[in-house]
Amino acid sequence: MTHHDMWRRDDAAKTVGSLRRDMLSSRETERVPLAEIGGRTLASDLVADADRPPLSRATMDGFAFDATDAYPLRLREGGIFPEDSPPTLESGEAMRISTGAPLPDGANAVLKVEEATVEDGLLSGTEISPGTYTYARGSNVRAGEVLFQAGERLSPKDALLLRDLGHESVTVHTRFSVGILATGTEFHEGRQPDLDSPMLAGLVRSWGHDPVYEGSVPDDYDTVTERIAALAADHDVVVTTGGTSVGKKDHVINALTELGEVLFHRVAIRPGKPIAVARLDDYDAVALAIPGKPVGAHTITSLVARPLFVGETTLPTVSARLARDIGLGAPGFEYVVPVTLEDGEAMPLGHVDSSLAVYDEVYNPSVLSSSTRASRADGFFITEEAVSSGETVNVVPYTAVE
CATH class of the missing domain: 2.40.340.10 (MoeA, C-terminal, domain IV)
Structure with a gap:
């Protein structure tokens, strides 16, 4: 095989991402509290049922009034605080207001205290425009907006908007169960340390899923095949390390071919070229065959396998x-x-x-x-x-x- 026969990285990553969508389409769901949404995958669209904020509010301590009125303005007694239901202001009136307090009907701006002058019950100050120092109703969210989409991977910061929308918990897909299997007689017999499995388990966990280290197998075709089949029956995803090249003891690709459909083998990228991805439809599972060299294993897993777990192919730089x-x-x-x-x-x-x-x-x-x-x-x-x-x-x- 020449490098002209290899897959491009973008195509490989998109193919892996499509496997994720297929898996999610029939996946079970569960409710989780907002404190636990980091890394979880949303199961359905979330639509705003009301404007947010529901009322316009002051963003500065000062005076609320209609900014189209001319100074001086009659200052009403009292003040408006965040917990209050404010009165309606008449044309030419103003009222003291605290940060976070709802704007009264008839007001559309806030003059901050430092720019105001009050004499004999009359307010004067800097010329301002409607909207000054206000957080307008519906300026954050409009009722009916789709703010989160099914399949989206949530992060802790999403709890801010979700809570503002009135959610205490959301429905997410259950995590993928991922069985990690090291292949290689040298690892199986303890003659060399298995460097890749802890790293791969950490990546899977950081991407919001449940890795399980399932040990190692020697370089024996039947053993490799049987073990992958057994793990595919127990897990949503099987991740193998090593054995992805074409040496006499590299059995993983042939095993995956026997058990399912190898979608691609080898990506035109270095390091990490000999990655393979397979569908194991008889087991309702996906297999990721990761090459054994440790830094190459991390590289190719991050660039090609990651979309299966997080649904993203873009890379911030x-x-x-x-x-x-x-x-x-x-x-x-x-x-x-x-x-x-x-x-x-x-x-x-x-x-x-x-x-x-x-x-x-x-x-x-x-x-x-x-x-x-x-x-x-x-x-x-x-x-x-x-x-x-x-x-x-x-x-x-x-x-x-x-």
Whole structure:
């Protein structure tokens, strides 16, 4: 297989995202309180049933009146506080008002205290326009607006608007159960540590789902196949590590082909190229086969597998100046280059001038993919062309994908 036969990253990520939509369409739901919505997937659209705020309110201590009236204005006795039901103001009248208090009928603006003068019961002050220092009714939300859509992944900040809409809890889809299986005799026999499984479990958990470490299997085709089948019967998603290449002991792809339909195998990206994704329809499950090199495993899982869990393919970036020239190897790939960030400058972690000297000027993703110290990078940028020192690169912070 040449790199021309490989999938592009965007196409692979979109395909994975479509699997998520299929899974959610028949998924069970549950109610959760707003304090627990972070990372959860909304089960249905949420529509505003009323204007918010329901009343116009003052955003400053001062005087409420109709800003189209001319000074001086007659000042009514008393004041309006947040808990009050205010009286109606007549034309030419004003009334003291506190921050957060509802505007009385007949008022459309607030003159703040510092700009006001009161003499003999008459108010004068700075000329203001309607709407000054007011939080107008319906300016936040209009009744009938669809504010949250089914399938949307919620975050803690969403509790602010949800509570304002009157919700104490919302209906979400149950979390995906994810079985994680390490493949490789070296791991199964304890001769090498399994580096990937704890990292993958942490990613799945950070994306709002329930990972379960299901141990390891040796490099034996029948054992690999039987174990994947058993996990597919127990979990919504099976994530395997290692065994995704074409060596004599790499059995995962053939096992997935026997158990279901491999949608793609290999993505034109380095590191992390040998990823595979399969539908296991007989088990009502999805399988993600992640390559074994640790940094490559994190990279490709974050870029291609993540949409299955969060429903997002976009990647937020920050701009930085590249600190060193970066040359590339074979054309036709997207190269993911880890960097550290300092004072707006991106130093390629792994470059000979960085704290991890793995390559000179030509980026070496194969070696870097095995270097666990590369995980100390702050983020990465993606490029298909060589980049010169001083050029601007768009860095994806690791915090944005974890």
